[in-house]
Amino acid sequence: MSEFVLQLSYVLRKENKKIVTAESCTGGLVAKLCTDIAGSSAWFERGFITYSNLAKHEMLSVPLSDIEEFGAVSEQVVKKMALGALAGSQANYSLALSGIAGPDGGSEQKPVGTVWLGFASDTAAAITEKMLFSGGRIQVRQQSAEYAISTLLAHIDAGF
Helix, strand or coil: CCHHHHHHHHHHHHHCCCEEEEECCCCCHHHHHHHCCCCHHHCEEEEEECCCHHHHHHHHCCCHHHHHHHCCCCHHHHHHHHHHHHHCCCCCEEEEEEECCCCCCCCCCCCCCEEEEEEEECCCCCEEEEEECCCCHHHHHHHHHHHHHHHHHHHHHCCC
16 A cells, blocks of 8 residues: 555545546556555545546546547647536545556657646645656556555645
């Protein structure tokens, strides 16, 4: 179990706050890591697994025009995923991921391992970040999930 998940659970319980996830490339791994902790229902509100473009549109209100123009793995889309997850839940914080875990699907502009992360809160503007993780599919997904959790924790600690 990740040290960051334990820290996140402690902070959220202490503040009586909840998170929601919107995951594409990680396929629910962040939600799984969070719910591995007994009592996580006190701080984990829900998770959206929006692997397809249509799911991003239908469940998180990401405009199909944004997906067509910028691609599913983009700052614009992941920001709207984070905001859509927050709007579609009772959570105080959201985190969203969209990326290319591989082994196929990469390009020169977006190589395998490219992951966009989005974070939103009910008191601050959304924050996005692009990462490039290495390794195979399992490693990219694991690194993405752990990085997303640790980064959300850092944002919360900074007053996000």
